[in-house]
Amino acid sequence: MVHSKMTRMARVAIVGVGAIGGVVASLLQSAGKHELMLCVRRPMKGLVVESPSIGLRSDMEEEIRPEMRIRASIWTQPEEAQPVDWVLIATKAYDAAETARWLEWLREKNTPAAILQNGVEHRERFAPYMPEACIVPVIVDCPAERRPPQKGFDRIAQRGPMSLRVPQGPLGKRFVELFADTLADAEAVEDWTTVAWKKLCLNSAGVLSALLLKPAGIMREDDIGEVAMDLVRECAAVGRAEGAKLDDDLPEQVLAASRRAAVDSVNSLLADRIAERPMEIDARNGAVVRIGRKHGIPTPVNNMAATLLRAMVAE
Ligand SMILES: NC(=O)c1ccc[n+]([C@@H]2O[C@H](COP(=O)([O-])OP(=O)(O)OC[C@H]3O[C@@H](n4cnc5c(N)ncnc54)[C@H](OP(=O)(O)O)[C@@H]3O)[C@@H](O)[C@H]2O)c1
Structure with a gap:
């Protein structure tokens, strides 16, 4: 969804830069205002995301490149990380305990963390590691996959549009605003x-x-x-x-x-x-x-x- 309203820049850390984390990075970069930090466990030279040319407004097609090289700081150890405005977690659900190590370094007292994972227990999974009130559970729909690296760059292929659904509330609203001016279909819903x-x-x-x-x-x-x-x-x-x-x-x-x-x-x-x-x-x-x-x-x-x-x- 493309929102016309201009929103504020945010420092956003993406923990887990596989298929979903990579697509999220490319969408946030396309907004042209956020500062991105990629939190990975394997050293990465850089990231390229192939995006589909579907679901575009016809007047935007010129602006969309089929491939986007992500401009971001890359952190490989939680101890290197600095506090950010938003943490977006896009690891697999079974990696929650290891993933949570990043939270200690990325979050201050009230920093929100959005959990972009499958299942229905997003809050329960991360409540042992941070205040439950700061957790934003996200249901993601987006066909995407990792591709073999090329010239040392990790590659992600996005095969269709990304939809993101969060519960309504102040944090849900702020999450949706992060994706303003992007092609993500982000919405805070009453019945998550x-x-x-x-x-x-x-x-x-x-x-x-x-x-x-x-x-x-x-x-x-x-x-x-x-x-x-x-x-x-x-x-x-x-x-x-x-x-x-x-x-x-x-x-x-x-x-x-x-x-x-x-x-x-x-x-x-x-x-x-x-x-x-x-x-x-x-x-x-x-x-x-x-x-x-x-x-x-x-x-x-x-x-x-x-x-x-x-x-x-x-x-
Ligand atoms: N792919 C889809 O089309 C899709 C669609 C809807 C929902 N989902 C859901 O979205 C979530 C993410 O899935 P995905 O497909 O993006 O998974 P993925 O491609 O396997 O990516 C997960 C990434 O997390 C990284 N990781 C794991 N532990 C880490 C840690 N401690 N610190 C930093 N990075 C860490 C992995 O690193 P390595 O590279 O070292 O393995 C990998 O790059 C899952 O819950 C999935 O079910 C996926």
Whole structure:
């Protein structure tokens, strides 16, 4: 969304400069006023982000370059970091404890930290490390991936527009203002819980790809589709108990959306499994099981999927 209102410059630290952190860096740079700090754990010469030429206003196309080299300070150790106005965390959910080490150096008493991660437990994940009132949970939608480095520069490819949803409130408003004058579709929504659980419902079905080591095309098979809908049904029941307003036919909607995806598209659980990285099982199907237990809602299908996937990759 492009806002015409001019907003103030901010010093912004992005912790975790992978697919989402890289796209966020390019969007904030395009606003032309923020100072960016990239907080990485691997030394990085620099970062290039390839952006799509979609969703642009026709009068802006001239201004958008397909590739953007990010101008930012790069910090590799938390001890090098200086306090900033905003911390944006874009690591995987399973890296929360290591990521949190940056907060001590980047934050002053009231510095907000936005958590751009999947799942529904953004606040719970970071509350042990900072005041909960300063945490801004963000639901991100944006197809993006890491590409092989070129000439020593890390590369990220953004494949579609980025949408960012935060809860309404003073910090939500300030977060949205950060993205003024950019192509990000950033919005503070009244019912963030519903947005978050809808996304988790979609993600809950994705576990099947990771279990079977097959891309999205498997969702087109009838029996797999039935299991996918069972996963979503359980997730939606738990989400409703948490206050989310979810359509009765959400399982059918999720399955239809999964079947519209390109047959060879690979979700992040599958990508992580193939690359032998840890997976966000706990933040996704694990969360459905855990939060379900709190409400006395059985989630046997999610439990089996999460348990089998964990067992398959355990050494
Ligand atoms: N990619 C998507 O299309 C997409 C879409 C929607 C939501 N999401 C969600 O967004 C979140 C981020 O995903 P992603 O795809 O951007 O992940 P990613 O590409 O794996 O990037 C995560 C980055 O965090 C870095 N990191 C991990 N621990 C760190 C630490 N202690 N200090 C500094 N950097 C650290 C990693 O470093 P290394 O380079 O050393 O591994 C990596 O560069 C996840 O919750 C994901 O589910 C992703």
